[in-house]
Amino acid sequence: MNEVHFHLAVTHLPIIFTIVGIIVLVTGLISKSEAVKRTAYLIFSIGALTSIAAMTSGEGSEDIVENIDGINESFIETHEEAAELFSILTYILGGLSLIGLWVSFKQITFLKTISIITLLFAFVALFFGIQTGTTGGEIRHTEIRSDPNNATLNNNYREENEND
Template identity: 35%
Template sequence: MDINAAHLHLMVNHVPILATFFSMAILAWGMVVHQQAIKKVALVGFILAGLTAVIAVQSGERAEDIVESVPGVSEEVIHDHEEAAETAQWLTIILGVSAIVGLFMMSKQTRYSKHIIWFLLIYSLAVGSMLAYTAYLGGKIMHPELTNDGLPSQGVEGENNED
C-alpha cells in the first residue's frame, strides 16, 4: 500500500475535529455529574486535538502539492481551506495548552479550576465551529456537490426547479 501526503492528510484531518467535539461533550457531562476524572479525560482529548491539528496542517501543506495538479481543483478553494486551517490550528493549539493549564490547576485544586473548566467548555465550542468550517472548505476541494456550481439546481426528490 502506497500512502502519500494526501492520504495521510485525509486520515489525520478528522482527528482534531472529532477530538474537540467528543471532548466537549465529555467535559459537559463531567460538569453535570461533578466528576473530576471525567473532566480530566476531556482535557486530555483537547490536548490530543491540539497535537493532531498541527499534524493535519503539516500534512495538508504536502497534500496541496499533489491535489493542485488534479484537473478541476480550484486553487482559490485550496487557498481558502488553507487559510481557515491555519486559524483553526492556532485556536486548537490554544485549546490544548489551556487544557494543560486546566489539568495543572485541577491537580493543585486551585480556586480558579472551575473557571478554566467553564472557559474550556465555551472556547471549545468556538474552536469546534472553526474546525467544522475548515472541514467544510476542505470538502469543497474534491466534492463538487458542496459548491453552488457543482451540480444542477434541483428540488426535493430530484425535481428540476425551472419555471
C-alpha cells in the first residue's frame, strides 16, 4: 500500500465520523440520553484523529499524484486548501466534544447548550468536509467537475474528434 492508497483509505473517515456523530448526537438530544450524547462526543473525537491521518498522508499522496499525466496542479491546490480548513474544523469539533464529555460527566448547568453548540458546529464542519471530498474527487474524476472545459478527458475527446 503506497501513500496514495493509504490517503484514499483514510480520507473519507473524517467525513463519515462527522455524519455518524451528528446522527448520534441528534438521537441523544431527542431521547435526552447523556450516554448517547457521550457516544457522539467520542465519535467526533475519533473523527478528529482520523483527520490527522488524512492530512499527514496527503503530502505524500500529492507528491505521487502530481506526476501523473493529465493531473492539473490547481485541482490539487484547491483540495489541499479545503482539506486544511476542514481539518482545523474537525480538530475544533474534537475539542468541543471533549468539553462536552467533561460537562456531561460533571453535570454542569450548560449541558444542553454545549450539545447544541457542538451539533451546530458539526454541521458547519460537515459542510466543509463535503467541499473537501468534492475537491479531492475532482483531481481524478473529471466527470464531477463543475466546469466541463477543465475536464482533461473531455478536452482529449474533443481534440480527437476535431482531427477526424
